[in-house]
Amino acid sequence: MDNGIYNKEVVCREFGYGWNDLYEKLCGELEPYNAKIMQAKEKYGNLTVYLDEYDKKAYEIVQKYYVLSQYICEQCGNKGIARQDLYYIRTLCDDCYNLEKKKYDI
Ligand SMILES: [Zn+2]
Numbered sequence: 778m779d780n781g782i783y784n785k786e787v788v789c790r791e792f793g794y795g796w797n798d799l800y801e802k803l804c805g806e807l808e809p810y811n812a813k814i815m816q817a818k819e820k821y822g823n824l825t826v827y828l829d830e831y832d833k834k835a836y837e838i839v840q841k842y843y844v845l846s847q848y849i850c851e852q853c854g855n856k857g858i859a860r861q862d863l864y865y866i867r868t869l870c871d872d873c874y875n876l877e878k879k880k881y882d883i
Contacts (some may be wrong), residue, residue, distance in 0.1 A: 791818040793851035810835040
């Protein structure tokens, strides 16, 4: 596979395309540290990343992106907010939110 920022092989990656940029920046910032990403997923509307070992600096970076993801639509990357009234909490922009509501007839 690719080297560069993609050499932090992710065992499990479960989140929408809207967070791709965010995730790539996170990988870039983690580059100088030893901690490897074991899992990256959407959880309660946040980009949640698990590292293979505890490194204070790396952990702070992960936390920073966890917070940033609360304002970015997971589906499309536009500005989003946490939607509490879907089948589970998701961070979405107005358009994606309305689409989801239609899809699930909420
Ligand atoms: Zn969206």
